Every structure is written in C-alpha cells, then in structure tokens.
Amino acid sequence: MRKLRKLWLDGPYLVWMAAFIIIPLFTIVYYGLTDKSGAFTWNNILEMGTPERMKALLLSLILSLIATAFCLVMAYPLALILTGMKGGATAFIVSIFIIPMWMNSLLRILAWQTLLERNGVINQILGMLHLPKLYIINTPYAIALGMIYDFLPFMILPIYNSLQKIDPNVVNAAYDLGANKFQTFWKVIFPLTLPGVISGITMVFVPALTTFVISSFLGGSKILLIGNVIEQQFTQVGDWNVGSGLSLVLMVFILISMAVMQHYDKAADEETTKL
Amino acid sequence: MKKALSRIYLVFIFILLYAPIVVLIIFSFNDSKTRAKWGGWTWKWYASMFQDQTIMSALWNTLIIAVLSALIATILGLMASVSLLAMKHKRRSVVLSLLDIPMLNAEIVTGISLMLLFIAIGQFLSRWGYTIEFGFATVLIGHITFNIPYTVLLIMPKLRQINISTYEAALDLGASRWFAFRKVIVPDIMSGLLSGFMLAFTLSLDDFVITHFTKGPGFDTISTKVYTEVRKGIKPEMYALSTLLFVCILVLILVFGRGHRKKPMLSDMIQV
Numbered sequence: 001m002r003k004l005r006k007l008w009l010d011g012p013y014l015v016w017m018a019a020f021i022i023i024p025l026f027t028i029v030y031y032g033l034t035d036k037s038g039a040f041t042w043n044n045i046l047e048m049g050t051p052e053r054m055k056a057l058l059l060s061l062i063l064s065l066i067a068t069a070f071c072l073v074m075a076y077p078l079a080l081i082l083t084g085m086k087g088g089a090t091a092f093i094v095s096i097f098i099i100p101m102w103m104n105s106l107l108r109i110l111a112w113q114t115l116l117e118r119n120g121v122i123n124q125i126l127g128m129l130h131l132p133k134l135y136i137i138n139t140p141y142a143i144a145l146g147m148i149y150d151f152l153p154f155m156i157l158p159i160y161n162s163l164q165k166i167d168p169n170v171v172n173a174a175y176d177l178g179a180n181k182f183q184t185f186w187k188v189i190f191p192l193t194l195p196g197v198i199s200g201i202t203m204v205f206v207p208a209l210t211t212f213v214i215s216s217f218l219g220g221s222k223i224l225l226i227g228n229v230i231e232q233q234f235t236q237v238g239d240w241n242v243g244s245g246l247s248l249v250l251m252v253f254i255l256i257s258m259a260v261m262q263h264y265d266k267a268a269d270e271e272t273t274k275l
Numbered sequence: 276m277k278k279a280l281s282r283i284y285l286v287f288i289f290i291l292l293y294a295p296i297v298v299l300i301i302f303s304f305n306d307s308k309t310r311a312k313w314g315g316w317t318w319k320w321y322a323s324m325f326q327d328q329t330i331m332s333a334l335w336n337t338l339i340i341a342v343l344s345a346l347i348a349t350i351l352g353l354m355a356s357v358s359l360l361a362m363k364h365k366r367r368s369v370v371l372s373l374l375d376i377p378m379l380n381a382e383i384v385t386g387i388s389l390m391l392l393f394i395a396i397g398q399f400l401s402r403w404g405y406t407i408e409f410g411f412a413t414v415l416i417g418h419i420t421f422n423i424p425y426t427v428l429l430i431m432p433k434l435r436q437i438n439i440s441t442y443e444a445a446l447d448l449g450a451s452r453w454f455a456f457r458k459v460i461v462p463d464i465m466s467g468l469l470s471g472f473m474l475a476f477t478l479s480l481d482d483f484v485i486t487h488f489t490k491g492p493g494f495d496t497i498s499t500k501v502y503t504e505v506r507k508g509i510k511p512e513m514y515a516l517s518t519l520l521f522v523c524i525l526v527l528i529l530v531f532g533r534g535h536r537k538k539p540m541l542s543d544m545i546q547v
Contacts (some may be wrong), residue, residue, distance in 0.1 A: 010358040012351060012354055012355075013351045013352075013358075013423065014357040014358075014370075016351060016419070016420070016423070017370075017373060017374060017423075018388065020392070020416060020419075020420040021373065021374075021376050021377060021420060022373065022418075023389035023392060024385075024389050024391065024392040026390050027388060027391040027392050027395055028384070028387060028388045028391060030395075031391055034396070048315065058369070065322075074288065077281075078284065078285070078288055081281045081284065081285060084281075087547065093285075095528075096289065097288070097289075097292065098294045099525065099528075100293060100296055102477065102479070102502065102521055102524045102525065102528070103295075103296050103299065103517060103519075103521045104481060104497060104498060104517045104520070105481055105483065105498075106483055106498050106501040106502060107299055107501055107513070107514070107517050108295045108296065108299070108511075109295075110501070110505065110509070111294075111295030111296070111298040111302075112295055112300050114298055114302075114310055115294060115298060117293065118518060121298065126468070149292070149295070152291075153292075154370060176547065180490075190529065206379070206380075206381050207382070209381070210382070210383045211382035213483060213484075215500070222517075227383055230383060233385065234390070234483070234488065235487075239308070240391060240394070243387065244387070246383055246527060247383075247387055250381065250383075250384065251380075251381075251384055254380065254381055254384070258379065271402050
C-alpha cells in the first residue's frame with residue numbers, strides 16, 4: 001500500500017477536511033465565546049440558564065432517552081426474528097425495513113400529523129371500532145412517537161448486523177455445555193452484540209436529542225426542544241453569538257454521550273476478547 | 276405459537292413503518308387541495324407538478340446537488356482511502372476520527388458551523404467588496420462534507436482487499452502510475468465506488484438540516500420547500516413528486532441490488 005503514496009492523493013481531502021470540518025467547529029467556538037464587538041465573554045453560554053431554555057434542554061434529554069430506550073426494546077427482538085429467518089426471502093424482508101428511509105423524511109413525519117390529528121386517520125379507525133380515541137398530537141408523546149418512528153431503522157440495522165456476525169458454533173457450544181435459552185442469550189448472544197447495540201444507541205440518541213423538525217411538526221408551536229431554541233436563534237432572532245453559545249452547550253452533551261458509549265464499547269471489547 | 280408471535284410482531288413494525296408512507300401516497304391521488312378531506316381519486320397532481328416552476332426548480336436543485344456532491348465525495352473519498360491506507364497506523368486513526376466528525380456530530384451543529392464559516396469568510400471578503408452568496412455553492416460544499424465519511428467507509432474495505440502486486444506488475448510492464456491506478460486498481464474497487472456513490476446520493480437527496488442552514492433565500496430543495504410550506508399548507512404536487520421519487524429509487528435499488536450483490540444495498544449502511 002505504501003507504493004500508492006507516490007500518487008499524491010493526500011492533498012485534496014486533507015485541505016477539504018481542515019477547511020470544512022475543523023475550521024467551522026472553531027468558528028462556533030469563536031462566536032460562542034465572543035460578543036458582538038468580538039470581545040471575550042461567557043454570557044452566550046450562560047444564556048442556556050434561562051428557565052424556558054433549561055426546560056427545553058431537559059425535555060429534549062428526557063424525550064431522546066425515552067425514544068432510544070423504546071427503539072432498543074423494539075429493534076432487538078425484530079433483529080433476532082430477522083436473523084432467525086432462513087431462505088432466500090430474508091434479504092428481501094430485511095430490505096423492507098430499510099426502504100421507508102427512501103421516502104422524504106420530512107414528509108413522512110408530516111404524515112404522522114395526519115395520522116394523529118384529532119380527526120385523523122387513527123382516530124377515525126378507532127371511532128369505527130368504538131375504541132377510546134387517542135389525543136396525543138401537539139404533546140410530547142407525539143414527539144416521542146415521531147422520534148421512535150424516524151430513528152428505529154438506525155437501531156435495527158447495527159443490531160441485525162452484529163447478530164449476523166455471531167458464529168453459530170459459539171451458540172451451539174453454550175447449549176452443549178448445558179445453558180438454557182435464557183442463559184445463552186444473556187451470557188453469550190447479548191454480550192456479542194453490544195458493539196451493535198452501542199452504535200445503535202448513538203445513532204438514535206444524538207439525532208433525537210438535537211432534532212427540531214420532529215418537534216415543530218408534531219409538537220405544535222408551543223413545545224420547544226433545544227434544537228428548536230438553537231434553530232430559532234439563527235433563523236429568526238439572528239443572534240449568532242448566543243446561538244453558538246447554546247450550540248456549545250449542546251455539543252457538551254453530545255460529547256458526554258459519545259464518551260459514555262466509548263467506555264461501554266471498550267468494556268464490551270474486553271468482554272469479547274475474554275471469550 | 277412462537278412463530279405466530281414473531282409474525283405478528285413483524286407485521287406490527289411493518290405497519291408502523293409504512294403507515295405514513297401509505298398516507299402520503301394516498302394524498303398524492305387526493306382530488307382535494309387540503310389534507311383534511313378526501314375528494315376522490317385523481318392523477319392531476321402528477322401532471323400539474325411538471326407545470327409548477329418552483330417545484331421543478333426545487334427538484335432540479337435536489338438532483339443536481341445529489342449527483343454532484345455524491346460524485347465529488349466519491350472521488351475525494353477514494354483519494355482519502357488510498358492515502359489513509361498508506362499512512363502509519365497511529366496517524367491513520369487520528370485522521371479517521373477527524374473524518375468521522377460529520378457522521379457522529381449532530382447535523383444541526385454541522386449545519387450551523389458551516390453557516391458560520393461562510394458568514395465569517397463573507398465578512399472577511401467584504402473588505403475588498405466581494406460577497407458570499409448563500410445558495411447552490413454553499414449547499415453543495417455542505418453536502419460533499421457530510422458525504423465524504425460515508426464514501427470512505429465503503430471504499431476503504433474494498434481497497435484493503437486488493438492485491439497490490441497487480442499494480443506493481445503494471446508498473447513493471449511500463450504503465451505510468453496514473454494509468455496503472457486507473458486500469459488496475461479502480462476496476463477492482465468498482466463495487467465499493469458504486470455503493471459509496473449511491474449511499475452519498477441518497478443521503479444528499481434526503482438531507483434537510485445541513486441544507487436548511489447553508490442555503491440562502493430563493494434557493495430551495497424538496498426538503499426545504501416542504502419545511503417552509505408546512506405552515507401555509509403543502510401543495511398536493513409535493514406528495515406526487517415524493518411518491519414518484521420514492522418509486523424511482525425503489526426501482527433503482529431493486530435493479531442495482533439484484534444485479535451486483537447478494538445483500539441489499541443498504542445493508543452496507545448497517546456496517547456504518
């Protein structure tokens with residue numbers, strides 16, 4: 001591989017990476033830590049302390065944790081079922097769970113508005129069946145549902161993938177050594193899929209924590225998540241310094257979640273090597 | 276019993292995932308301007324969308340950005356993969372983790388950071404009377420940036436598998452480095468390049484957040500048009516357009532997925 005070095009391919013993408021990945025992040029730090037005149041200040045970060053922003057941040061954290069938990073609990077059995085399938089149809093069935101991602105995601109979330117509305121599709125069906133109606137549109141419940149719906153495939157895919165990689169002999173060995181189904185799952189299968197579970201959790205948690213589309217489509221105009229607060233700072237208020245300060249706070253939470261996940265990822269790695 | 280339960284569960288998730296899509300497809304045939312009531316079946320939105328200037332320009336912007344950003348990201352991703360594999364282990368992992376930032380970071384942060392960069396450059400250039408116009412170019416740069424890590428992830432494993440001796444043999448036989456690269460290495464990793472391009476294309480097609488922050492007034496893609504139309508009501512043509520695009524991509528995936536690979540295309544994304 002070293003021979004390919006002489007092709008001089010290093011330049012373009014390193015320049016691109018510096019210009020459009022690294023420098024932009026420093027621009028956020030710069031705007032976040034200065035005021036309009038360019039003098040250093042902590043005020044933009046402290047702006048997060050106002051009651052309504054703290055409320056938005058807290059609600060975002062709660063909803064994204066709930067959505068992540070639901071996605072995990074829903075996706076794992078599905079991945080197990082998919083893995084257990086035999087025959088040529090499996091690839092087709094797996095792709096059925098991926099294909100929805102090809103429809104414009106904004107429209108798909110918007111469609112939930114129609115499904116959940118007071119006189120929406122779901123309530124009409126419930127009415128026909130004489131069942132109690134569901135009034136969750138413009139509440140945090142609708143936002144959580146939107147998150148679960150939108151990000152579920154991101155949880156299914158990595159878990160399914162890590163289940164696929166498990167050597168069936170390892171599972172058979174556990175049975176041969178007298179483990180029952182429950183023990184085999186908890187002691188053998190689940191630990192082996194931890195890397196997939198972890199990447200699924202990060203792929204759901206971060207987008208859910210920072211979304212502003214789902215909340216503005218399904219939460220009405222009254223419920224704000226931290227993503228909405230930041231988005232409004234940039235597009236409506238036009239205060240880039242405060243917006244950047246708030247983004248820096250949000251980035252701290254993203255970094256914390258990554259650090260936690262990395263910690264568990266390492267632990268899982270060690271577990272696996274012990275096996 | 277267990278089998279029946281898992282069938283029911285599959286159907287439950289299936290309904291959850293497809294209910295909104297079915298709703299959208301039905302809307303595209305609804306002979307009524309509002310979502311609220313059903314006015315019978317019609318094909319007219321499929322005809323009238325081609326007459327709507329703003330929708331056609333949004334479609335054109337979306338497609339051209341998707342093709343260009345996927346193409347440039349694939350080329351840059353190929354270059355990055357080659358030079359990453361030539362690097363020493365430690366340096367490679369540093370560059371790789373920097374390259375991963377757009378993939379791991381929140382989209383809203385990536386979008387804002389690019390927007391601020393363009394604003395800062397614009398302020399800097401204004402001293403000499405130049406301005407930066409937010410629109411096509413800024414959106415394209417944004418899309419290329421978030422696409423690169425995905426193309427690298429699909430191209431690098433393929434590149435790792437090739438036999439470098441064939442390249443050396445070509446050089447020994449008198450080929451120039453570029454000729455050997457084009458004729459020996461590129462064909463070997465073609466499947467990686469293609470799936471990288473396709474993934475980048477579809478990611479760009481569906482992107483909203485990065486586009487939202489890097490676009491200027493007057494420039495719209497399908498996603499940003501949906502977002503601004505939500506309050507005053509979505510034009511029914513948008514449902515027709517999205518349904519059409521959905522069907523096109525579906526056909527594309529079925530054709531590509533069947534021809535070249537055993538697994539469906541997107542299972543590559545799982546490994547991401």
